[in-house]
Amino acid sequence: MLKNKKIAVYVTGGIAVYKVCDLVRKFIKAGADVKVAMTASATEFVTPLTFQVLSKNDVYLDTFDEKVSSEVAHIHLADWCDLAVVAPATANIIAKMANGIADDFVSTALLATTAPIFIAPAMNQHMFENPATVRNLTTLQVDGRMIIEPNTGFLAEGYVGKGRLPEPDEILAFIEAGLLEQQIDLPLSTKKVIITAGGTKERIDPVRFITNDSSGKMGYSLAKSASLLGADVTLISTTSNLPLPVNVTRVIVESSQEMEQAVLERFATSDIVIMAAAVSDYRPIQEAKEKIKKTESLLTLELEKTTDILATLGKMKDHQLLIGFAAETTNLAEYAKGKLAKKKADMIVANDVSKSNAGFNSDTNEVTIFTNDQEPIHVSVRSKDLIADEILQVALSKIKK
Ligand SMILES: Cc1cc2nc3c(=O)[nH]c(=O)nc-3n(C[C@H](O)[C@H](O)[C@H](O)COP(=O)(O)O)c2cc1C
Structure with a gap:
């Protein structure tokens, strides 16, 4: 299902960034072409080099670092992808996306994206349950974004709560199912x-x-x-x-x-x-x-x-x-x-x-x-x-x- 799909992965600054390294590997293994963009906070957790090597593509970091003179990088990435995945999605990027804020590469490219967008929130349980986050996620859902529910489990803070990023295989299965729902006329749909x-x-x-x-x-x-x-x-x-x-x-x-x-x-x-x-x-x-x-x-x-x-x-x-x-x-x-x-x-x-x-x-x-x-x-x-x-x-x- 992901074979030859062009996937833009937006990585934001949460502790679960390490799991997204494996997610990118799995996308590549499934035959997808992956390009990664990271927020400045995300680079505090994992270096862009890791994602560059895993995706075999340059990593996008800065809106004004225009490497190719014939194109505007954030618009190019938005137009290039067949689907976008925000993982882990911080409370901050969720708030920005819900309100149309575009103040760095990731938020600007996401605002320009017309392809399906999957969002995998990961944060502390209290941040996740905060009425502002709940409101923002509801807005994004109404806007047609697909939210991958976080898991309940042991959080980095040292206690059990809802807010863990699902495992890469679970995210992959969710995305495949989400894409399937959007498709009609699949070759075996009557079989x-x-x-x-x-x-x-x-x-x-x-x-x-x-x-x-x-x-x-x-x-x-x-x-x-x-x-x-x-x-x-x-x-x-x-x-x-x-x-x-x-x-x-x-x-x-x-x-x-x-x-x-x-x-x-x-x-x-x-x-x-x-x-x-x-x-x-x-x-x-x-x-x-x-x-x-x-x-x-x-x-x-x-x-x-x-x-x-x-x-x-x-x-x-x-x-x-x-x-x-x-x-x-x-x-x-x-x-x-x-x-x-x-x-x-x-x-x-x-x-x-x-x-x-x-x-x-x-x-x-x-x-x-x-x-x-x-x-x-x-x-x-x-x-x-x-x-x-x-x-x-x-x-x-x-x-x-
Ligand atoms: C050690 C550490 C772990 C963090 N983990 C998370 C997290 O899991 N989820 C979250 O929403 N924010 C987390 N934050 C806070 C974000 O990094 C912070 O809100 C930042 O402004 C997010 O920026 P971004 O959305 O541009 O990546 C963490 C911060 C630190 C220092």
């Missing part, structure tokens, strides 16, 4: 998408189970990506410890049987189904009602095959686009092509799980996408969010036909 994530757990007894190394990260990235393309996304997951992407409905399941049931219940009304979960191939024939006691030196577990959910869906599908994953350690292409035909899938995303920077548990992945009517598409190693974007682009090209 229902089911995505499965995580490794299933097959119970042996009440305290033991068979599972695998899948973290669910790829499924969550796909859910985020599909949601940002406007889809109505249901994530059927075995894990609940990853942040839920905005506008995604999550259904928590445990076993392959529960996952199968949750998918089948929703399959008929879905448009795209992405089976990113690592579903166990076998499960114990019987789950012991009580914890199995340590008695004999050898214990034999009898296992039976679980239902192949992808193949089941392949037989049932009419209009749905069906996408499966192949996690292999050898002969990747051969297995993936075989799976494509045998399971009647439309796409198979194959990854080599023996590589340390791909597959299970890793934050990055490297995949090859196999389809029925195209040469395999190799996507080199990158974050799972970016891999998810690529997979959905291929999916989009298939449903457009």
Whole structure:
């Protein structure tokens, strides 16, 4: 969603400036082009050099320091950006913005900005609750600015209160959701998408189970990506410890049987189904009602095959686009092509799980996408969010036909 977006980040003088360094990094990682402007107070906390290096652009500081003779810097930045983010936003800049004051670079450029403006206030709780700040924030909201609510937590002053700058990931998610709300005609806005994530757990007894190394990260990235393309996304997951992407409905399941049931219940009304979960191939024939006691030196577990959910869906599908994953350690292409035909899938995303920077548990992945009517598409190693974007682009090209 932030790929190729031009973001102007306005940094003002609060203790939370350090968190915005990471926020800028995350914008860059998401593929955005970032330019930073700082107030004089902000430079007391972090040097402009830090933001210059992180953003790979000069930092704007002074309204009258006009470096390029053909342009006026504050107007140029205001016109250049697709969105502006004020973080951390001091009580002072909030007051100035609410009243149209333009007495330094940051406030002047913000007054000239017509792009969406996100404001992340961060301050002492009493400053935040002061009627003047409350009034100013209400004015800004009425003016159409998007306010990112501060968190309650331990403040720099040494006590708990409301006023903490949210974590960079939370700010990022808020901005993405905010931009989404402003968009219409997104490519998947009329589509229902089911995505499965995580490794299933097959119970042996009440305290033991068979599972695998899948973290669910790829499924969550796909859910985020599909949601940002406007889809109505249901994530059927075995894990609940990853942040839920905005506008995604999550259904928590445990076993392959529960996952199968949750998918089948929703399959008929879905448009795209992405089976990113690592579903166990076998499960114990019987789950012991009580914890199995340590008695004999050898214990034999009898296992039976679980239902192949992808193949089941392949037989049932009419209009749905069906996408499966192949996690292999050898002969990747051969297995993936075989799976494509045998399971009647439309796409198979194959990854080599023996590589340390791909597959299970890793934050990055490297995949090859196999389809029925195209040469395999190799996507080199990158974050799972970016891999998810690529997979959905291929999916989009298939449903457009
Ligand atoms: C150590 C320290 C921490 C501060 N933290 C904050 C803060 O978190 N939020 C805030 O609104 N002001 C904070 N201030 C006060 C602002 O820096 C001050 O109001 C300043 O005039 C803001 O200028 P600016 O809005 O141009 O950046 C802090 C000041 C100091 C000395």
